[in-house]
Amino acid sequence: xxxxxxxxxxxxxxxxxxxxxxxxxxxxxxxxxxxxxxxxxxxxxxxxxxxxxxxxxxxxxxxxxxxxxxxxxxxxxxxxxxxxxxxxxxxxxxxxxxxxxxxxxxxxxxxxxxxxxxxxxxxxxxxxxxxxxxxxxxxxxxxxxxxxxxxxxxxxxxxxxxxxxxxxxxxxxxxxxxxxxxxxxxxxxxxxxxxxxxxxxxxxxxxxxxxxxxxxxxxxxxxxxxxxxxxxxxxxxxxxxxxxxxxxxxxxxxxxxxxxxxxxxxxxxxxxxxxxxxxxxxxxxxxxxxxxxxxxxxxxxxxxxxxxxxxxxxxxxxxxxxxxxxxxxxxxxxxxxxxxxxxxxxxxxxx
Amino acid sequence: xxxxxxxxxxxxxxxxxxxxxxxxxxxxxxxxxxxxxxxxxxxxxxxxxxxxxxxxxxxxxxxxxxxxxxxxxxxxxxxxxxxxxxxxxxxxxxxxxxxxxxxxxxxxxxxxxxxxxxxxxxxxxxxxxxxxxxxxxxxxxxxxxxxxxxxxxxxxxxxxxxxxxxxxxxxxxxxxxxxxxxxxxxxxxxxxxxxxxxxxxxxxxxxxxxxxxxxxxxxxxx
Numbered sequence: 012x013x014x015x016x017x018x019x020x021x022x023x024x025x026x027x028x029x030x031x032x033x034x035x036x037x038x039x040x041x042x043x044x045x046x047x048x049x050x051x052x053x054x055x056x057x058x059x060x061x062x063x064x065x066x067x068x069x070x071x072x073x074x075x076x077x078x079x080x081x082x083x084x085x086x087x088x089x090x091x092x093x094x095x096x097x098x099x100x101x102x103x104x105x106x107x108x109x110x111x112x113x114x115x116x117x118x119x120x121x122x123x124x125x126x127x128x129x130x131x132x133x134x135x136x137x138x139x140x141x142x143x144x145x146x147x148x149x150x151x152x153x154x155x156x157x158x159x160x161x162x163x164x165x166x167x168x169x170x171x172x173x174x175x176x177x178x179x180x181x182x183x184x185x186x187x188x189x190x191x192x193x194x195x196x197x198x199x200x201x202x203x204x205x206x207x208x209x210x211x212x213x214x215x216x217x218x219x220x221x222x223x224x225x226x227x228x229x230x231x232x233x234x235x236x237x238x239x240x241x242x243x244x245x246x247x248x249x250x251x252x253x254x255x256x257x258x259x260x261x262x263x264x265x266x267x268x269x270x271x272x273x274x275x276x277x278x279x280x281x282x283x284x285x286x287x288x289x290x291x292x293x294x295x296x297x298x299x300x301x302x303x304x305x306x307x308x309x310x311x312x313x314x315x316x317x318x319x320x321x322x323x324x325x326x327x328x329x330x331x332x333x334x335x336x337x338x339x340x341x342x343x344x345x346x347x348x349x350x351x352x353x354x355x356x357x358x359x360x361x362x
Numbered sequence: 363x364x365x366x367x368x369x370x371x372x373x374x375x376x377x378x379x380x381x382x383x384x385x386x387x388x389x390x391x392x393x394x395x396x397x398x399x400x401x402x403x404x405x406x407x408x409x410x411x412x413x414x415x416x417x418x419x420x421x422x423x424x425x426x427x428x429x430x431x432x433x434x435x436x437x438x439x440x441x442x443x444x445x446x447x448x449x450x451x452x453x454x455x456x457x458x459x460x461x462x463x464x465x466x467x468x469x470x471x472x473x474x475x476x477x478x479x480x481x482x483x484x485x486x487x488x489x490x491x492x493x494x495x496x497x498x499x500x501x502x503x504x505x506x507x508x509x510x511x512x513x514x515x516x517x518x519x520x521x522x523x524x525x526x527x528x529x530x531x532x533x534x535x536x537x538x539x540x541x542x543x544x545x546x547x548x549x550x551x552x553x554x555x556x557x558x559x560x561x562x563x564x565x566x567x568x569x570x571x572x573x574x575x576x577x578x579x580x581x582x583x584x
Contacts, residue, residue, distance in 0.1 A: 058481040084484040097482035101500035110496075114487025160486055 014038070014164060014196040018054050018064035018074075027051065027061075029222040031215040033198070037190050038225065039207040040200045041243055042217030048200040049094070051217070052166045055198070056091040057084035068164050068196070085114065090162030094169045096153040098141035104128075104152050105137040111159040127155040146174045147182050154189060165190075165197040171206060183209070204244050208232065216240040218362065238280045238359045247330050249282035250321070252358070260358070265329070266321030267299045271356045278358035285314075287355040288331040291348040301329060303345045315341060317349065363553070366533050367541040368560060370449055374537060375518040378456035382513045385457070386464030387506070391494070394472055412462035416522025419458050423527045427454065447529050452537060455523035460513040467512065471505025472498070511572045515565055 012035045020027040027047045031038075040048045053059040055066055057073065060081065066074040068089070073082050099107055108124045117123055128134045131151040141149055150170065157165070170186060171179050187210060190197055199211055207214050207228060214231050215222045218239035226236075235241040238249060250264035254277050261268050262281050271281070291298045301317035312332045321327040329349060341347070389408055393401055411419055427434045427445035437443045445451060475498055483493045499506065521539040528535040530544050538561050545554035 053481070056481070056485045058484060084481070085487045085489070087485070089485055091482065091485045093478050093482055095476075095478060097476070097478045099479060099483070099497050099501075101497065101503075110483075110488060111486045113492065156486065 012069050012195060013067075014055075014069075014198070015065065015067040016051070016055060018051065018061040018066065020050065020054065020059070020061045020063075022050075025220055027054075027220040029215075029217065029220075031222060031225045033196055033213055033225055035194070035196055036212040037197045037199055037210055039211035039214035039228065040198060040217055040222065041202070041204065041207050041214055041231075042222070043202055043243070046217040047220040047222075048202075048217055049168050051222070052091060052168050052198065052200055055164075055166060056089045057082060057087045058091075071163075088161070088163045089166060090157035090160060090164065091166045092150075092153055092157060092168060092170055094173060096141075096149045096173075098149055098152055098156075100141050103138050103140055104133060104144070107141070107152060108156055108159055111156045115160060123159060127159055131155045145178070147178045150174070150182060151185075162195070164195050165193055167197065167199045169200055169202070171203075172201075186210070202243075204232075216243060221362070235357060236360055237362050238282070239362070241280075241282050241357060241359055246282050246284050246357070248285060248288070249280050249359070250326055252278045252281040254278060258353075262321070264321045264326040265299060265319040266327070267319065269297050269351055269356065270353050271358060272354060274358045276358075276360060279361040280359040282357045282359060283351050283355055285330045285332045287352065288329065289350040289352065290331075290333075291350040294348060295350070297353060298348050298350045299329075301347050301349050303341050303343055303347060304328065305343065306341050311335065313341075315347075317347060363556065364533070367536045367538045367557065370452075370535070371518055371537040371539070372564075374449070374452045374456055375514055377450075378453050378460055378517040379510060379514040381453070381457050382460045382464045382517070383510050386461060386468050386509060386513070389465050390468035390472055393469065408465050409462045411458050412466075416455075416459060416520065416524075417526065420455060420523035420526030423454055423458065423523060427451070427527065446527050447531070447535065449528065449535050451528035452520070452524045452535065455527050456517035456520045459520050459523060460516040463516055464509040464513040467505050467509030468502070471502035471509075474505075475501055508572060511568055515568055518564065518568075519561070 014033045016032070017030045018027065025047070027050055029047065029051050040051060042048050050059060054061045055073070061074065061076070063076045064074065065072070072080050073087050074080060099110065102110065105124065108127060109120065112120050112123065128137065131154065133148065133151055133155065136144065136148065141152070144152065171183055174182055183206070190210065199206070201207060211228050213225045214228050215225050216231070216237070216239065218237070231240060232244050235244055241249065250262040253261045253263060254274065255261055255268065258273050259268065259270050260278060260281055269281070294300060299319055301319055302323070303315060304318050304323055305316040307314040312334055315331050315333060317329045317331065319327050319329055331349065393404055393408070396404065424446065425431060429435060429438055429444065429446060434445050437445055479497060479501070480493055483497055519539060521543070524537060525540050525543070530536055530540040538557055542554050542557045542561070545557065
């Protein structure tokens with residue numbers, strides 16, 4: 012049970028180059044909006060045709076530009092959950108589900124629909140139209156409709172982003188249960204690092220249409236490879252880097268020389284997460300002397316923006332988060348020492 | 363009062379309306395799929411009758427269907443069918459003149475149809491004809507309905523091209539609009555006024571029907 016995707020498509024100045032494989036379980040496609048995530052799903056589902064490439068699900072070739080294979084979406088057995096759920100507005104919930112069974116040979120149509128309505132807690136809503144349902148209910152109808160077609164693979168396009176924040180958590184829990192019970196490969200497209208962390212096992216990062224390979228989710232967060240992957244995981248402190256020796260670099264934007272773990276390559280950037288920065292009492296190894304630019308009172312912490320020797324704008328600033336209780340009165344202009352622990356520094360490639 | 367013009371007008375408008383309904387939807391559906399350059403050109407050609415004076419449309423129709431022209435003469439000799447100066451000649455005129463109204467409203471309705479509905483239906487295994495007739499058409503019902511009624515109203519009111527290709531023969535090709543003109547020309551003001559009122563009444567009823575249907579639909583959807 013596996014998914015192989017290798018596609019190229021040019022749309023004007025936008026070039027989609029996606030190449031990854033995934034085994035069973037939930038694979039995430041993480042990227043900012045407009046990076047080609049939805050386009051990738053549409054190519055796999057067959058509603059958009061790639062210029063070149065190869066798409067294979069469980070050994071079955073859906074698309075191959077060399078041999079000329081291009082199955083119509085009706086024959087791909089791919090379940091695609093659209094971002095807006097794409098329920099047919101002119102049909103009731105029951106008619107929507109019934110439509111999905113048209114392409115199937117079903118001996119017990121009514122029984123299958125009733126079972127699906129029970130499973131997704133939709134009993135009693137059969138005669139409602141999509142416009143009368145809440146966002147969460149609409150999503151459950153859309154999922155029920157997809158599962159009735161017995162797909163071999165599930166593609167979910169930003170399944171939670173259309174929901175209110177208070178509905179989102181509940182829906183995410185339900186979605187996690189569903190994903191656990193689905194046996195085939197699943198692709199989850201999202202721009203949320205939290206969703207990737209909670210729902211996915213492996214992940215491919217898409218950056219301006221480019222996505223290469225697949226990494227375990229834990230690796231993405233502990234040791235991202237590229238700057239774009241690092242930024243997508245929520246890290247906000249980064250600087251251009253120059254390698255000085257095996258375990259020493261110059262952080263150009265921060266204006267400091269730092270020791271780090273041995274790098275197997277020449278890093279283009281160095282980054283550190285806000286909660287990994289430590290306050291120090293005096294100058295020392297990997298300690299930068301900074302000036303407080305701004306203190307922001309956030310919900311559970313103070314966010315401090317600090318100027319480095321490299322400057323007080325753009326990437327030269329560092330952002331650190333301090334717990335509310337142990338934040339002594341910091342004022343704008345105060346000097347502080349920040350320690351960047353060598354094993355917390357993430358060394359990054361250009362792309 | 364001879365009611366033949368009323369009967370003939372309704373007959374011509376109804377038949378034209380059915381023809382225009384299918385032609386308009388067919389072309390609206392087809393043009394939407396064409397590459398952009400061809401689309402622009404074809405769109406202009408199909409909309410032209412909307413802005414051309416009806417007499418120009420009538421002239422073109424006579425050019426094609428006239429008894430001395432190639433197509434008209436061939437129909438005459440091969441099938442003994444006359445295409446001008448008979449009651450159904452008015453249908454040709456009404457179809458050409460009413461077509462752009464149906465075509466443009468249907469095209470507008472199709473363009474506002476959410477393409478992800480089509481995509482999702484395809485991934486669910488539904489055939490293209492099912493998608494068109496059971497999803498796209500119902501979703502575009504309002505626009506299609508409005509276009510049909512407008513086309514009917516326009517066909518009913520057609521005068522210029524009709525008078526050129528069907529003429530005015532009492533009891534044979536007379537329609538309400540040609541009758542009004544004829545009565546006014548012969549100073550029969552009283553009768554002309556009656557026909558005018560009949561025409562106004564029909565148009566009024568038709569437009570009322572549209573408004574009611576739209577309201578009903580909105581209530582059904584909410």
